[in-house]
Amino acid sequence: MNTWLRNLFLPSASSIRAEGVDDLFIFVLWLNILFFLLIAGLIAVFVLQYRRRSANQKTAHIEHSTSLELTWTIIPSIICLIVFFWGFNTYMQAAVAPDGAMEIQVTAKKWIWTFGYPDGSVGIGKLWVPVNKPVRLIMHSEDVLHAFYVPAFRVKADVLPNRYTETWFQATEVGDFVMPCAEYCGKGHSQMRAYVKVVSLQDYEKFLEDGDPEEKGLPPEKLGASLYVNLGCSTCHSIDGNKGQGPTWKGGYGTMHKMSDGKMMMMDENYIRTSILQPQANIVEGFQGIMPSYQGQIRERQLVALIAYIKSLK
Ligand SMILES: [Cu+2]
Structure with a gap:
Protein backbone atom coordinates (compact mmCIF):
# COMPACT_ATOMS: atom_id res chain seq x y z
CA MET A 1 0.00 0.00 0.00
CA ARG A 51 -31.33 16.07 15.79
CA ARG A 52 -34.25 18.01 17.31
CA ARG A 53 -37.22 15.74 16.90
CA SER A 54 -40.00 17.94 18.25
CA ALA A 55 -40.45 21.68 18.99
CA ASN A 56 -40.12 21.49 22.80
CA GLN A 57 -37.69 18.60 23.13
CA LYS A 58 -35.14 19.03 25.98
CA THR A 59 -31.79 17.22 25.99
CA ALA A 60 -30.10 15.77 29.06
CA HIS A 61 -27.76 18.17 30.88
CA ILE A 62 -24.24 16.66 30.72
CA GLU A 63 -21.34 18.53 32.36
CA HIS A 64 -18.39 16.36 31.45
CA VAL A 96 24.93 14.63 10.27
CA ALA A 97 26.94 13.33 7.32
CA PRO A 98 28.63 9.94 7.76
CA ASP A 99 32.39 9.80 8.37
CA GLY A 100 34.49 9.86 5.23
CA ALA A 101 31.85 11.55 3.09
CA MET A 102 33.20 13.33 0.03
CA GLU A 103 32.93 17.12 0.43
CA ILE A 104 31.66 19.52 -2.21
CA GLN A 105 31.37 23.30 -1.80
CA VAL A 106 28.09 24.74 -3.06
CA THR A 107 27.82 28.44 -3.83
CA ALA A 108 24.51 30.07 -4.63
CA LYS A 109 24.17 33.50 -6.15
CA LYS A 110 21.49 35.19 -8.18
CA TRP A 111 20.71 32.99 -10.13
CA ILE A 112 23.26 30.26 -10.55
CA TRP A 113 24.61 27.30 -8.60
CA THR A 114 28.37 26.76 -8.51
CA PHE A 115 30.02 23.58 -7.27
CA GLY A 116 33.60 23.27 -5.99
CA TYR A 117 35.04 19.74 -6.13
CA PRO A 118 37.69 18.21 -3.86
CA ASP A 119 40.37 18.51 -6.57
CA GLY A 120 39.84 22.28 -6.84
CA SER A 121 37.87 22.27 -10.07
CA VAL A 122 34.70 24.30 -10.28
CA GLY A 123 31.53 23.67 -12.25
CA ILE A 124 28.33 25.59 -12.82
CA GLY A 125 24.80 24.26 -13.25
CA LYS A 126 25.57 20.54 -12.92
CA LEU A 127 26.56 18.83 -9.70
CA TRP A 128 28.52 15.70 -10.61
CA VAL A 129 28.55 12.99 -7.94
CA PRO A 130 29.40 9.30 -7.86
CA VAL A 131 26.60 6.83 -7.17
CA ASN A 132 26.48 5.00 -3.80
CA LYS A 133 28.94 7.38 -2.11
CA PRO A 134 27.98 9.75 0.68
CA VAL A 135 28.42 13.38 -0.39
CA ARG A 136 28.55 16.21 2.14
CA LEU A 137 27.69 19.66 0.87
CA ILE A 138 29.06 22.78 2.51
CA MET A 139 26.98 25.63 1.24
CA HIS A 140 26.90 29.40 1.29
CA SER A 141 25.27 32.22 -0.61
CA GLU A 142 26.96 35.29 -2.06
CA ASP A 143 23.84 37.41 -1.86
CA VAL A 144 20.39 36.47 -0.55
CA LEU A 145 18.72 33.40 0.92
CA HIS A 146 18.55 30.42 -1.46
CA ALA A 147 17.72 26.77 -0.76
CA PHE A 148 19.34 23.59 -2.01
CA TYR A 149 16.61 21.13 -2.93
CA VAL A 150 16.67 17.76 -4.71
CA PRO A 151 13.14 16.32 -4.61
CA ALA A 152 14.25 12.83 -5.68
CA PHE A 153 16.72 12.68 -2.78
CA ARG A 154 14.29 14.26 -0.25
CA VAL A 155 17.03 16.74 0.62
CA LYS A 156 16.38 20.40 1.29
CA ALA A 157 18.48 22.93 3.17
CA ASP A 158 18.68 26.70 3.36
CA VAL A 159 21.72 28.39 1.85
CA LEU A 160 22.61 31.61 3.67
CA PRO A 161 24.96 34.52 3.17
CA ASN A 162 27.73 35.02 5.80
CA ARG A 163 27.67 31.47 7.16
CA TYR A 164 27.89 27.87 6.03
CA THR A 165 25.06 25.40 6.17
CA GLU A 166 25.44 21.75 5.34
CA THR A 167 23.52 18.72 4.23
CA TRP A 168 24.40 15.36 2.73
CA PHE A 169 23.00 12.64 0.51
CA GLN A 170 23.93 9.32 -0.99
CA ALA A 171 22.42 8.72 -4.41
CA THR A 172 21.31 5.19 -5.19
CA GLU A 173 20.70 5.48 -8.94
CA VAL A 174 22.60 6.82 -11.91
CA GLY A 175 20.75 9.64 -13.69
CA ASP A 176 19.99 13.36 -13.85
CA PHE A 177 17.98 14.79 -10.97
CA VAL A 178 16.51 18.25 -11.05
CA MET A 179 17.66 20.69 -8.37
CA PRO A 180 15.50 23.83 -8.26
CA CYS A 181 16.21 26.66 -5.85
CA ALA A 182 13.56 26.35 -3.14
CA GLU A 183 13.67 29.83 -1.66
CA TYR A 184 12.21 32.83 -3.44
CA CYS A 185 15.30 34.84 -4.30
CA GLY A 186 14.17 37.49 -6.76
CA LYS A 187 13.15 37.84 -10.35
CA GLY A 188 15.17 34.92 -11.74
CA HIS A 189 14.23 32.50 -8.94
CA SER A 190 12.02 30.24 -11.06
CA GLN A 191 14.90 29.70 -13.47
CA MET A 192 17.52 29.05 -10.81
CA ARG A 193 17.76 25.36 -11.59
CA ALA A 194 20.67 22.98 -11.70
CA TYR A 195 20.98 19.21 -12.12
CA VAL A 196 22.57 16.60 -9.96
CA LYS A 197 24.35 14.28 -12.33
CA VAL A 198 24.79 10.91 -10.64
CA VAL A 199 27.35 8.75 -12.46
CA SER A 200 29.48 5.66 -11.81
CA LEU A 201 32.72 6.17 -9.87
CA GLN A 202 34.77 5.74 -13.07
CA ASP A 203 32.72 8.35 -14.92
CA TYR A 204 33.04 10.71 -11.97
CA GLU A 205 36.83 10.37 -11.96
CA LYS A 206 36.88 10.87 -15.70
CA PHE A 207 34.83 14.04 -15.26
CA LEU A 208 37.36 15.38 -12.73
CA GLU A 209 40.18 14.63 -15.16
CA ASP A 210 38.79 15.85 -18.49
CA GLY A 211 35.72 17.91 -17.71
CA ASP A 212 32.17 17.40 -18.85
CA PRO A 213 32.06 14.72 -21.61
CA GLU A 214 28.83 16.21 -22.92
CA GLU A 215 30.75 19.35 -23.83
CA LYS A 216 33.33 17.40 -25.82
CA GLY A 217 33.25 17.30 -29.59
CA LEU A 218 30.57 19.98 -29.80
CA PRO A 219 31.25 22.80 -32.24
CA PRO A 220 31.73 26.08 -30.29
CA GLU A 221 28.40 27.54 -31.36
CA LYS A 222 26.45 24.48 -30.15
CA LEU A 223 28.44 24.29 -26.91
CA GLY A 224 27.72 28.00 -26.39
CA ALA A 225 24.00 27.37 -26.83
CA SER A 226 24.00 24.69 -24.12
CA LEU A 227 26.19 26.79 -21.81
CA TYR A 228 23.74 29.66 -22.27
CA VAL A 229 21.23 27.57 -20.33
CA ASN A 230 23.56 25.56 -18.06
CA LEU A 231 25.58 28.52 -16.81
CA GLY A 232 22.47 30.53 -16.04
CA CYS A 233 23.01 33.23 -18.71
CA SER A 234 19.43 32.65 -19.91
CA THR A 235 18.10 33.94 -16.60
CA CYS A 236 19.01 37.53 -17.49
CA HIS A 237 19.95 37.69 -21.19
CA SER A 238 17.36 36.99 -23.85
CA ILE A 239 18.18 35.71 -27.33
CA ASP A 240 15.02 37.09 -28.93
CA GLY A 241 15.68 40.82 -28.51
CA ASN A 242 13.59 41.28 -25.34
CA LYS A 243 15.04 43.32 -22.51
CA GLY A 244 15.78 41.25 -19.40
CA GLN A 245 17.81 41.92 -16.27
CA GLY A 246 20.71 42.27 -18.70
CA PRO A 247 20.98 43.31 -22.35
CA THR A 248 19.73 40.88 -24.98
CA TRP A 249 22.33 38.88 -26.90
CA LYS A 250 20.45 39.13 -30.14
CA GLY A 251 22.10 41.30 -32.76
CA GLY A 252 24.49 42.78 -30.17
CA TYR A 253 27.77 41.59 -31.68
CA GLY A 254 29.58 44.01 -33.95
CA THR A 255 27.50 47.04 -32.96
CA MET A 256 28.21 50.04 -30.75
CA HIS A 257 26.66 50.23 -27.28
CA LYS A 258 26.37 53.13 -24.88
CA MET A 259 27.71 52.51 -21.37
CA SER A 260 26.31 53.97 -18.16
CA ASP A 261 29.23 56.43 -17.98
CA GLY A 262 28.39 57.75 -21.43
CA LYS A 263 31.22 56.18 -23.46
CA MET A 264 30.44 54.14 -26.59
CA MET A 265 31.91 50.65 -26.91
CA MET A 266 32.06 48.16 -29.77
CA MET A 267 30.75 44.72 -28.75
CA ASP A 268 33.56 42.54 -30.03
CA GLU A 269 35.27 39.38 -28.71
CA ASN A 270 37.26 41.26 -26.07
CA TYR A 271 34.24 43.20 -24.90
CA ILE A 272 32.30 39.94 -24.38
CA ARG A 273 35.24 38.27 -22.65
CA THR A 274 35.62 41.19 -20.21
CA SER A 275 31.86 41.26 -19.61
CA ILE A 276 31.87 37.58 -18.59
CA LEU A 277 35.00 37.70 -16.42
CA GLN A 278 34.64 41.23 -14.98
CA PRO A 279 30.97 42.13 -15.42
CA GLN A 280 31.32 45.39 -13.46
CA ALA A 281 33.96 46.80 -15.84
CA ASN A 282 31.45 48.10 -18.40
CA ILE A 283 27.76 48.44 -17.58
CA VAL A 284 25.43 49.06 -20.51
CA GLU A 285 23.26 52.14 -20.07
CA GLY A 286 19.87 51.36 -18.54
CA PHE A 287 21.04 48.24 -16.66
CA GLN A 288 22.31 47.53 -13.15
CA GLY A 289 25.64 45.88 -12.41
CA ILE A 290 24.16 42.74 -10.88
CA MET A 291 25.93 40.08 -12.92
CA PRO A 292 28.23 37.74 -10.96
CA SER A 293 31.80 37.27 -12.19
CA TYR A 294 32.64 33.97 -13.91
CA GLN A 295 36.37 34.47 -13.34
CA GLY A 296 37.98 31.17 -12.37
CA GLN A 297 34.73 29.28 -12.89
CA ILE A 298 34.70 28.93 -16.63
CA ARG A 299 37.26 27.34 -18.94
CA GLU A 300 38.78 29.09 -21.95
CA ARG A 301 36.98 26.68 -24.30
CA GLN A 302 33.66 27.62 -22.72
CA LEU A 303 34.42 31.34 -23.10
CA VAL A 304 35.22 30.86 -26.78
CA ALA A 305 32.00 28.87 -27.20
CA LEU A 306 29.88 31.58 -25.59
CA ILE A 307 31.45 34.23 -27.81
CA ALA A 308 30.77 32.06 -30.89
CA TYR A 309 27.17 31.61 -29.81
CA ILE A 310 26.62 35.34 -29.25
CA LYS A 311 28.13 36.05 -32.69
CA SER A 312 25.64 33.63 -34.26
CA LEU A 313 22.63 35.51 -32.83
CA LYS A 314 22.18 37.97 -35.67
CU1 LIG B 1 17.70 31.09 -5.27
Whole structure:
Protein backbone atom coordinates (compact mmCIF):
# COMPACT_ATOMS: atom_id res chain seq x y z
CA MET A 1 0.00 0.00 0.00
CA ASN A 2 2.77 2.45 0.94
CA THR A 3 4.68 1.72 -2.26
CA TRP A 4 1.53 2.34 -4.24
CA LEU A 5 0.97 5.69 -2.49
CA ARG A 6 4.64 6.61 -2.98
CA ASN A 7 4.47 5.92 -6.71
CA LEU A 8 1.20 7.79 -7.02
CA PHE A 9 2.38 11.26 -6.10
CA LEU A 10 6.00 11.35 -4.96
CA PRO A 11 9.07 11.70 -7.19
CA SER A 12 11.42 8.70 -7.46
CA ALA A 13 13.17 7.82 -4.19
CA SER A 14 16.78 7.93 -5.37
CA SER A 15 18.83 8.36 -2.20
CA ILE A 16 19.33 6.16 0.83
CA ARG A 17 17.38 8.54 3.06
CA ALA A 18 14.43 9.04 0.75
CA GLU A 19 12.40 6.04 1.85
CA GLY A 20 12.75 6.89 5.53
CA VAL A 21 11.39 10.38 4.85
CA ASP A 22 8.55 8.93 2.76
CA ASP A 23 7.59 6.39 5.43
CA LEU A 24 7.04 9.12 8.01
CA PHE A 25 5.22 11.30 5.48
CA ILE A 26 2.90 8.45 4.51
CA PHE A 27 2.30 7.58 8.17
CA VAL A 28 1.18 11.17 8.82
CA LEU A 29 -0.92 11.07 5.66
CA TRP A 30 -2.72 7.92 6.88
CA LEU A 31 -3.28 9.51 10.28
CA ASN A 32 -4.91 12.47 8.53
CA ILE A 33 -7.11 10.24 6.40
CA LEU A 34 -8.21 8.17 9.42
CA PHE A 35 -8.99 11.18 11.60
CA PHE A 36 -10.77 12.92 8.74
CA LEU A 37 -13.01 9.88 8.26
CA LEU A 38 -13.54 9.49 12.02
CA ILE A 39 -14.47 13.14 12.59
CA ALA A 40 -16.55 13.59 9.44
CA GLY A 41 -18.30 10.24 10.15
CA LEU A 42 -19.07 11.18 13.76
CA ILE A 43 -20.46 14.55 12.65
CA ALA A 44 -22.83 12.78 10.26
CA VAL A 45 -23.90 10.22 12.88
CA PHE A 46 -24.44 12.86 15.60
CA VAL A 47 -26.39 15.14 13.28
CA LEU A 48 -28.82 12.31 12.64
CA GLN A 49 -28.86 10.78 16.12
CA TYR A 50 -29.25 13.99 18.14
CA ARG A 51 -31.33 16.07 15.79
CA ARG A 52 -34.25 18.01 17.31
CA ARG A 53 -37.22 15.74 16.90
CA SER A 54 -40.00 17.94 18.25
CA ALA A 55 -40.45 21.68 18.99
CA ASN A 56 -40.12 21.49 22.80
CA GLN A 57 -37.69 18.60 23.13
CA LYS A 58 -35.14 19.03 25.98
CA THR A 59 -31.79 17.22 25.99
CA ALA A 60 -30.10 15.77 29.06
CA HIS A 61 -27.76 18.17 30.88
CA ILE A 62 -24.24 16.66 30.72
CA GLU A 63 -21.34 18.53 32.36
CA HIS A 64 -18.39 16.36 31.45
CA SER A 65 -17.11 12.83 31.00
CA THR A 66 -13.75 12.11 32.61
CA SER A 67 -13.14 8.91 30.70
CA LEU A 68 -13.92 10.57 27.35
CA GLU A 69 -11.65 13.53 28.15
CA LEU A 70 -8.80 11.22 29.19
CA THR A 71 -9.21 9.24 25.96
CA TRP A 72 -9.07 12.23 23.66
CA THR A 73 -6.07 13.65 25.54
CA ILE A 74 -3.94 10.55 25.97
CA ILE A 75 -4.33 8.98 22.50
CA PRO A 76 -3.45 12.16 20.53
CA SER A 77 -0.52 12.85 22.92
CA ILE A 78 0.89 9.40 22.23
CA ILE A 79 0.48 9.89 18.48
CA CYS A 80 2.24 13.31 18.68
CA LEU A 81 5.13 11.77 20.61
CA ILE A 82 5.51 8.96 18.05
CA VAL A 83 5.60 11.48 15.19
CA PHE A 84 8.02 13.73 17.11
CA PHE A 85 10.58 11.04 17.93
CA TRP A 86 10.29 9.46 14.48
CA GLY A 87 10.80 12.88 12.86
CA PHE A 88 13.64 13.79 15.23
CA ASN A 89 15.46 10.59 14.40
CA THR A 90 15.02 11.16 10.64
CA TYR A 91 16.17 14.76 11.06
CA MET A 92 19.32 13.75 12.93
CA GLN A 93 20.21 11.30 10.17
CA ALA A 94 19.74 14.11 7.66
CA ALA A 95 21.76 16.63 9.67
CA VAL A 96 24.93 14.63 10.27
CA ALA A 97 26.94 13.33 7.32
CA PRO A 98 28.63 9.94 7.76
CA ASP A 99 32.39 9.80 8.37
CA GLY A 100 34.49 9.86 5.23
CA ALA A 101 31.85 11.55 3.09
CA MET A 102 33.20 13.33 0.03
CA GLU A 103 32.93 17.12 0.43
CA ILE A 104 31.66 19.52 -2.21
CA GLN A 105 31.37 23.30 -1.80
CA VAL A 106 28.09 24.74 -3.06
CA THR A 107 27.82 28.44 -3.83
CA ALA A 108 24.51 30.07 -4.63
CA LYS A 109 24.17 33.50 -6.15
CA LYS A 110 21.49 35.19 -8.18
CA TRP A 111 20.71 32.99 -10.13
CA ILE A 112 23.26 30.26 -10.55
CA TRP A 113 24.61 27.30 -8.60
CA THR A 114 28.37 26.76 -8.51
CA PHE A 115 30.02 23.58 -7.27
CA GLY A 116 33.60 23.27 -5.99
CA TYR A 117 35.04 19.74 -6.13
CA PRO A 118 37.69 18.21 -3.86
CA ASP A 119 40.37 18.51 -6.57
CA GLY A 120 39.84 22.28 -6.84
CA SER A 121 37.87 22.27 -10.07
CA VAL A 122 34.70 24.30 -10.28
CA GLY A 123 31.53 23.67 -12.25
CA ILE A 124 28.33 25.59 -12.82
CA GLY A 125 24.80 24.26 -13.25
CA LYS A 126 25.57 20.54 -12.92
CA LEU A 127 26.56 18.83 -9.70
CA TRP A 128 28.52 15.70 -10.61
CA VAL A 129 28.55 12.99 -7.94
CA PRO A 130 29.40 9.30 -7.86
CA VAL A 131 26.60 6.83 -7.17
CA ASN A 132 26.48 5.00 -3.80
CA LYS A 133 28.94 7.38 -2.11
CA PRO A 134 27.98 9.75 0.68
CA VAL A 135 28.42 13.38 -0.39
CA ARG A 136 28.55 16.21 2.14
CA LEU A 137 27.69 19.66 0.87
CA ILE A 138 29.06 22.78 2.51
CA MET A 139 26.98 25.63 1.24
CA HIS A 140 26.90 29.40 1.29
CA SER A 141 25.27 32.22 -0.61
CA GLU A 142 26.96 35.29 -2.06
CA ASP A 143 23.84 37.41 -1.86
CA VAL A 144 20.39 36.47 -0.55
CA LEU A 145 18.72 33.40 0.92
CA HIS A 146 18.55 30.42 -1.46
CA ALA A 147 17.72 26.77 -0.76
CA PHE A 148 19.34 23.59 -2.01
CA TYR A 149 16.61 21.13 -2.93
CA VAL A 150 16.67 17.76 -4.71
CA PRO A 151 13.14 16.32 -4.61
CA ALA A 152 14.25 12.83 -5.68
CA PHE A 153 16.72 12.68 -2.78
CA ARG A 154 14.29 14.26 -0.25
CA VAL A 155 17.03 16.74 0.62
CA LYS A 156 16.38 20.40 1.29
CA ALA A 157 18.48 22.93 3.17
CA ASP A 158 18.68 26.70 3.36
CA VAL A 159 21.72 28.39 1.85
CA LEU A 160 22.61 31.61 3.67
CA PRO A 161 24.96 34.52 3.17
CA ASN A 162 27.73 35.02 5.80
CA ARG A 163 27.67 31.47 7.16
CA TYR A 164 27.89 27.87 6.03
CA THR A 165 25.06 25.40 6.17
CA GLU A 166 25.44 21.75 5.34
CA THR A 167 23.52 18.72 4.23
CA TRP A 168 24.40 15.36 2.73
CA PHE A 169 23.00 12.64 0.51
CA GLN A 170 23.93 9.32 -0.99
CA ALA A 171 22.42 8.72 -4.41
CA THR A 172 21.31 5.19 -5.19
CA GLU A 173 20.70 5.48 -8.94
CA VAL A 174 22.60 6.82 -11.91
CA GLY A 175 20.75 9.64 -13.69
CA ASP A 176 19.99 13.36 -13.85
CA PHE A 177 17.98 14.79 -10.97
CA VAL A 178 16.51 18.25 -11.05
CA MET A 179 17.66 20.69 -8.37
CA PRO A 180 15.50 23.83 -8.26
CA CYS A 181 16.21 26.66 -5.85
CA ALA A 182 13.56 26.35 -3.14
CA GLU A 183 13.67 29.83 -1.66
CA TYR A 184 12.21 32.83 -3.44
CA CYS A 185 15.30 34.84 -4.30
CA GLY A 186 14.17 37.49 -6.76
CA LYS A 187 13.15 37.84 -10.35
CA GLY A 188 15.17 34.92 -11.74
CA HIS A 189 14.23 32.50 -8.94
CA SER A 190 12.02 30.24 -11.06
CA GLN A 191 14.90 29.70 -13.47
CA MET A 192 17.52 29.05 -10.81
CA ARG A 193 17.76 25.36 -11.59
CA ALA A 194 20.67 22.98 -11.70
CA TYR A 195 20.98 19.21 -12.12
CA VAL A 196 22.57 16.60 -9.96
CA LYS A 197 24.35 14.28 -12.33
CA VAL A 198 24.79 10.91 -10.64
CA VAL A 199 27.35 8.75 -12.46
CA SER A 200 29.48 5.66 -11.81
CA LEU A 201 32.72 6.17 -9.87
CA GLN A 202 34.77 5.74 -13.07
CA ASP A 203 32.72 8.35 -14.92
CA TYR A 204 33.04 10.71 -11.97
CA GLU A 205 36.83 10.37 -11.96
CA LYS A 206 36.88 10.87 -15.70
CA PHE A 207 34.83 14.04 -15.26
CA LEU A 208 37.36 15.38 -12.73
CA GLU A 209 40.18 14.63 -15.16
CA ASP A 210 38.79 15.85 -18.49
CA GLY A 211 35.72 17.91 -17.71
CA ASP A 212 32.17 17.40 -18.85
CA PRO A 213 32.06 14.72 -21.61
CA GLU A 214 28.83 16.21 -22.92
CA GLU A 215 30.75 19.35 -23.83
CA LYS A 216 33.33 17.40 -25.82
CA GLY A 217 33.25 17.30 -29.59
CA LEU A 218 30.57 19.98 -29.80
CA PRO A 219 31.25 22.80 -32.24
CA PRO A 220 31.73 26.08 -30.29
CA GLU A 221 28.40 27.54 -31.36
CA LYS A 222 26.45 24.48 -30.15
CA LEU A 223 28.44 24.29 -26.91
CA GLY A 224 27.72 28.00 -26.39
CA ALA A 225 24.00 27.37 -26.83
CA SER A 226 24.00 24.69 -24.12
CA LEU A 227 26.19 26.79 -21.81
CA TYR A 228 23.74 29.66 -22.27
CA VAL A 229 21.23 27.57 -20.33
CA ASN A 230 23.56 25.56 -18.06
CA LEU A 231 25.58 28.52 -16.81
CA GLY A 232 22.47 30.53 -16.04
CA CYS A 233 23.01 33.23 -18.71
CA SER A 234 19.43 32.65 -19.91
CA THR A 235 18.10 33.94 -16.60
CA CYS A 236 19.01 37.53 -17.49
CA HIS A 237 19.95 37.69 -21.19
CA SER A 238 17.36 36.99 -23.85
CA ILE A 239 18.18 35.71 -27.33
CA ASP A 240 15.02 37.09 -28.93
CA GLY A 241 15.68 40.82 -28.51
CA ASN A 242 13.59 41.28 -25.34
CA LYS A 243 15.04 43.32 -22.51
CA GLY A 244 15.78 41.25 -19.40
CA GLN A 245 17.81 41.92 -16.27
CA GLY A 246 20.71 42.27 -18.70
CA PRO A 247 20.98 43.31 -22.35
CA THR A 248 19.73 40.88 -24.98
CA TRP A 249 22.33 38.88 -26.90
CA LYS A 250 20.45 39.13 -30.14
CA GLY A 251 22.10 41.30 -32.76
CA GLY A 252 24.49 42.78 -30.17
CA TYR A 253 27.77 41.59 -31.68
CA GLY A 254 29.58 44.01 -33.95
CA THR A 255 27.50 47.04 -32.96
CA MET A 256 28.21 50.04 -30.75
CA HIS A 257 26.66 50.23 -27.28
CA LYS A 258 26.37 53.13 -24.88
CA MET A 259 27.71 52.51 -21.37
CA SER A 260 26.31 53.97 -18.16
CA ASP A 261 29.23 56.43 -17.98
CA GLY A 262 28.39 57.75 -21.43
CA LYS A 263 31.22 56.18 -23.46
CA MET A 264 30.44 54.14 -26.59
CA MET A 265 31.91 50.65 -26.91
CA MET A 266 32.06 48.16 -29.77
CA MET A 267 30.75 44.72 -28.75
CA ASP A 268 33.56 42.54 -30.03
CA GLU A 269 35.27 39.38 -28.71
CA ASN A 270 37.26 41.26 -26.07
CA TYR A 271 34.24 43.20 -24.90
CA ILE A 272 32.30 39.94 -24.38
CA ARG A 273 35.24 38.27 -22.65
CA THR A 274 35.62 41.19 -20.21
CA SER A 275 31.86 41.26 -19.61
CA ILE A 276 31.87 37.58 -18.59
CA LEU A 277 35.00 37.70 -16.42
CA GLN A 278 34.64 41.23 -14.98
CA PRO A 279 30.97 42.13 -15.42
CA GLN A 280 31.32 45.39 -13.46
CA ALA A 281 33.96 46.80 -15.84
CA ASN A 282 31.45 48.10 -18.40
CA ILE A 283 27.76 48.44 -17.58
CA VAL A 284 25.43 49.06 -20.51
CA GLU A 285 23.26 52.14 -20.07
CA GLY A 286 19.87 51.36 -18.54
CA PHE A 287 21.04 48.24 -16.66
CA GLN A 288 22.31 47.53 -13.15
CA GLY A 289 25.64 45.88 -12.41
CA ILE A 290 24.16 42.74 -10.88
CA MET A 291 25.93 40.08 -12.92
CA PRO A 292 28.23 37.74 -10.96
CA SER A 293 31.80 37.27 -12.19
CA TYR A 294 32.64 33.97 -13.91
CA GLN A 295 36.37 34.47 -13.34
CA GLY A 296 37.98 31.17 -12.37
CA GLN A 297 34.73 29.28 -12.89
CA ILE A 298 34.70 28.93 -16.63
CA ARG A 299 37.26 27.34 -18.94
CA GLU A 300 38.78 29.09 -21.95
CA ARG A 301 36.98 26.68 -24.30
CA GLN A 302 33.66 27.62 -22.72
CA LEU A 303 34.42 31.34 -23.10
CA VAL A 304 35.22 30.86 -26.78
CA ALA A 305 32.00 28.87 -27.20
CA LEU A 306 29.88 31.58 -25.59
CA ILE A 307 31.45 34.23 -27.81
CA ALA A 308 30.77 32.06 -30.89
CA TYR A 309 27.17 31.61 -29.81
CA ILE A 310 26.62 35.34 -29.25
CA LYS A 311 28.13 36.05 -32.69
CA SER A 312 25.64 33.63 -34.26
CA LEU A 313 22.63 35.51 -32.83
CA LYS A 314 22.18 37.97 -35.67
CU1 LIG B 1 17.70 31.09 -5.27
